[in-house]
Amino acid sequence: MRALLLLAHGSRQPEANEAVAQLAERLSSRTGGRFHAVRHAFLELAAPTAPEVVAGLVAEGVTRLVILPYFLAPGRHLREDLPALQRRLEADHPGLEIRLAGIPGQAPGMVDLLLDIAARVP
Numbered sequence: 001m002r003a004l005l006l007l008a009h010g011s012r013q014p015e016a017n018e019a020v021a022q023l024a025e026r027l028s029s030r031t032g033g034r035f036h037a038v039r040h041a042f043l044e045l046a047a048p049t050a051p052e053v054v055a056g057l058v059a060e061g062v063t064r065l066v067i068l069p070y071f072l073a074p075g076r077h078l079r080e081d082l083p084a085l086q087r088r089l090e091a092d093h094p095g096l097e098i099r100l101a102g103i104p105g106q107a108p109g110m111v112d113l114l115l116d117i118a119a120r121v122p
Contacts, residue, residue: 001036002064003057007050009070009077010042017046020070036062043077043085054089054096064097065089072105 006027008020024040031038037057041050050067057065067086071078086098104110 001060001062002034002066003037003039003060003062004031004035005050005053005057005065005067006038006040007067007069007082008040008042010044010046012045017042023070035066036060043081050085051089051092054093058093058096063095064099066099066101068101069103071103074103074106078103 004027006020006024008017011017020040020042024038028035028038037060039048039053039057041048041053043050054065067082069078069082082100086100090096090098
């Protein structure tokens with residue numbers, strides 16, 4: 001079984017974390033069966049953490065995991081923290097295949113999305 005983990009930074013502001021949770025729910029409703037489950041987690045400052053969520057997914061029988069970093073630019077978290085997290089998760093769950101997706105900020109459609117948002121401003 002394959003799952004998607006939306007991984008965000010985390011915030012001290014509950015409404016920011018709730019927005020990530022809601023985005024994960026919206027992603028879940030649109031997977032078209034490509035993923036058994038869609039969950040969200042945070043790198044820091046908020047719960048749930050990636051190790052907590054991944055342990056639950058493995059308990060559900062997930063054997064393949066796609067981590068979708070919810071970041072706009074490639075900074076320290078993407079260069080250092082995410083690869084370290086991936087190594088830790090792979091060590092904790094030897095039968096789990098983990099792949100990191102690209103970041104939304106570098107997606108080909110990002111320019112069009114930003115222009116569309118800006119164009120909606122009266």
